[in-house]
Amino acid sequence: MTGPRYTPLIETLPSTVPFVGPETQERRMGHPFRARLGANENGFGPSPRAIAAMAAAAGDVWMYGDPENYDLKQALAAHHGCAPENIVVGEGIDALLGYLVRLTVAEGDAVVTSLGAYPTFNFHVAGYGGTLHRVPYRGDHEDPEALIALAREVRPKLIYVANPDNPMGSAHPGEVILRMVEQVPEGTLLVLDEAYVELAPEGTAPAIPPEDPRVIRFRTFSKAHGMAGARVGYAIGARPLIQAFDKIRNHFGMSRISQAGALAALRDATWQAYMHRLIAAARDRIGVIAAENGLSALPSATNFVAIDCGRDGAFARAVLEELTGDGIFVRMPGVAPLDRCIRVSCGPEADLDRFAAALPGALDRARARA
Amino acid sequence: MTGPRYTPLIETLPSTVPFVGPETQERRMGHPFRARLGANENGFGPSPRAIAAMAAAAGDVWMYGDPENYDLKQALAAHHGCAPENIVVGEGIDALLGYLVRLTVAEGDAVVTSLGAYPTFNFHVAGYGGTLHRVPYRGDHEDPEALIALAREVRPKLIYVANPDNPMGSAHPGEVILRMVEQVPEGTLLVLDEAYVELAPEGTAPAIPPEDPRVIRFRTFSKAHGMAGARVGYAIGARPLIQAFDKIRNHFGMSRISQAGALAALRDATWQAYMHRLIAAARDRIGVIAAENGLSALPSATNFVAIDCGRDGAFARAVLEELTGDGIFVRMPGVAPLDRCIRVSCGPEADLDRFAAALPGALDRARARA
Numbered sequence A, B: 001m002t003g004p005r006y007t008p009l010i011e012t013l014p015s016t017v018p019f020v021g022p023e024t025q026e027r028r029m030g031h032p033f034r035a036r037l038g039a040n041e042n043g044f045g046p047s048p049r050a051i052a053a054m055a056a057a058a059g060d061v062w063m064y065g066d067p068e069n070y071d072l073k074q075a076l077a078a079h080h081g082c083a084p085e086n087i088v089v090g091e092g093i094d095a096l097l098g099y100l101v102r103l104t105v106a107e108g109d110a111v112v113t114s115l116g117a118y119p120t121f122n123f124h125v126a127g128y129g130g131t132l133h134r135v136p137y138r139g140d141h142e143d144p145e146a147l148i149a150l151a152r153e154v155r156p157k158l159i160y161v162a163n164p165d166n167p168m169g170s171a172h173p174g175e176v177i178l179r180m181v182e183q184v185p186e187g188t189l190l191v192l193d194e195a196y197v198e199l200a201p202e203g204t205a206p207a208i209p210p211e212d213p214r215v216i217r218f219r220t221f222s223k224a225h226g227m228a229g230a231r232v233g234y235a236i237g238a239r240p241l242i243q244a245f246d247k248i249r250n251h252f253g254m255s256r257i258s259q260a261g262a263l264a265a266l267r268d269a270t271w272q273a274y275m276h277r278l279i280a281a282a283r284d285r286i287g288v289i290a291a292e293n294g295l296s297a298l299p300s301a302t303n304f305v306a307i308d309c310g311r312d313g314a315f316a317r318a319v320l321e322e323l324t325g326d327g328i329f330v331r332m333p334g335v336a337p338l339d340r341c342i343r344v345s346c347g348p349e350a351d352l353d354r355f356a357a358a359l360p361g362a363l364d365r366a367r368a369r370a
Helices: A008-012 A022-029 A048-060 A070-080 A092-104 A119-127 A144-154 A174-183 A239-247 A256-267 A269-292 A313-325 A349-369 B008-012 B022-029 B048-060 B070-080 B092-104 B119-127 B144-154 B174-183 B239-247 B256-267 B269-292 B313-325 B349-369
Strands: A087-090 A110-114 A131-135 A158-162 A189-193 A215-220 A233-236 A304-308 A341-345 B087-090 B110-114 B131-135 B158-162 B189-193 B215-220 B233-236 B304-308 B341-345
Touching: A008 B092, A022 A313, A022 B070, A048 A256, A048 B048, A048 B256, A070 A087, A070 A233, A070 A256, A070 B022, A087 A092, A087 A239, A092 A119, A092 A158, A092 A189, A092 A215, A092 A233, A092 A239, A092 B008, A110 A119, A110 A144, A119 A131, A131 A144, A144 A158, A144 A174, A158 A174, A174 A189, A256 A269, A256 B048, A256 B256, A269 A304, A269 A349, A313 A341, A313 A349, B022 B313, B048 B256, B070 B087, B070 B233, B070 B256, B087 B092, B087 B239, B092 B119, B092 B158, B092 B189, B092 B215, B092 B233, B092 B239, B110 B119, B110 B144, B119 B131, B131 B144, B144 B158, B144 B174, B158 B174, B174 B189, B256 B269, B269 B304, B269 B349, B313 B341, B313 B349
Parallel strands: A110 A131, A110 A158, A158 A189, A189 A215, B110 B131, B110 B158, B158 B189, B189 B215
Antiparallel strands: A087 A233, A215 A233, A304 A341, B087 B233, B215 B233, B304 B341
16 A cells, blocks of 8 residues: 655655744743734734624625625725726735746746745745746845846746835835836746735835736735735736636635625725824834844834844844743744844734843843854 | 746636636626525534634734644544544645645546536646546446546546535445545545535444545535635545645635634534534425425435436526526536436525425426426
């Protein structure tokens, strides 16, 4: 008796996962985190109207969700000034990125991204046998010119760029992204991850005609809307591309409760405006905490802040480990020189208080280890 | 400006979807269904404890769900008498079937299933370039002997069998499935879809050691647990196979609310027992309604009943269309001779009353059309 025969591609894939969840860490530690500030979650939570809509939908969960996500797409189309046919809704940006890679990347196909950018995108590219070509960050920003230059060389199926960026929190003005779109090589698609763009300065989101075939942009309810656990993402792009998702997507993959929650969240503009202020204030607070400890916080266009710990990656990792041991969940970039930073999510005052109380001791202990 | 370059496989895929949702039909008709009895949903709904758990979890939805589904896997392992490492949880059986096909089926690989069996499985096989080989039903049952015989011939990566079966509602005793497992050719994996098995007679679910590498079984919270819209399915199999899902699955794909709901539903054995009685009673009622109209209901081991309309597929389709026009949502099998039937989900008394009231007229009008 042998097991199943995997595909040759699957046989080559490592058993790695893109992220270890905080729950896994908690189980290893034997106690819960006191402050959950590591996954760029939005601890301020979703709109009370969204919570109410989800609670109300719980009783209707015997029904599958609408596989066309009709109501949500109508609302999103009105919100973005495009047609519903320009929008595909999916189980978070992660799932949609997986579908997009599957649509375009066959074994050996080239894909361009930045060294240190979103690991889950890389996970999908590797998972479909694509070859990743990476460009270093420049000045803690993804480097549009270098991405385009490399793309002209390797003619990739996809170029990934996040604006604002994760894990550094930096953002390019929309015009820089527009210039990228103009320079995308023929047959290459620009994958514009805008997971955090609602939290960025005015002008960060470029005006791109939805029918432009050179770019697809991704948005989510996980960050500004505080609904990471609901798994609602969407992409905006040209109709033929959006329609192609129907060839492969999990049509009945959306939770009916999440559909209801996203719709209610989208309609609550008052809460959104309030949320943007709360997050901006929390960003400032994290900057203050950093300064109190002699560290500098990088400017952030997102709901998290990268704090430069002032030394190398080993030191930042020591700081992170000391914080973890003290019950404070934060994460850090994976590659140098970004990994001189720890990354702290914007969250409620009480969580930031705990972070503020824990940081000096963590720094002391990390320095003592070095 | 051209669009993206799709993979050669994607270019060959048709733009079909496995199922049109009832909401799509409602939008076309311009009015909602009066009775939603077509999608094998469970209109009795989930355990009140599951509803409460989901409503309570709505406020926590700012957090991603645990990507390891730890608590749910622990509970499922205890329930099934296996290790948590034998279980993978995913966004419904649909998503898990997609992952399994991706793990095993490369372009041109053979897969064996029954003619008229679950279309979404076929959608995934086609989507990864597999070649489907189909065996006809025999006596409204999937035909294990013929499936194995064909498998010995074409040496497929996968053999799909649902027990109980959808769309006919029939079931083989567990020993028949055990015999299939014993006969699975070397290098072939038996895909045992047990979406409805909790509702089947004692002995339908065979005792298969979880480490048996020849079979993987699929279960869901969509049917007996009444949580179709929550998207929680799981598979039980040998550790190496279960671990392989980690190479490709959407690790953060599960809704946190759905995780909480499934855990609560699993713990509410009292409600489950009550639900099994309600569904059995509704099956009987559908049988009575069929008999009142001179039709025969097929024996069902599921939460739906296939009603033999007594003529050919065209007639059953006419009956279905007339019911639809009258606001009654039902579905029917896609291929002959199964398509002499319409398929009616077990639901609350009021819904079945509406179906009972609508059926005589629908039959009359269908007969007048013939």
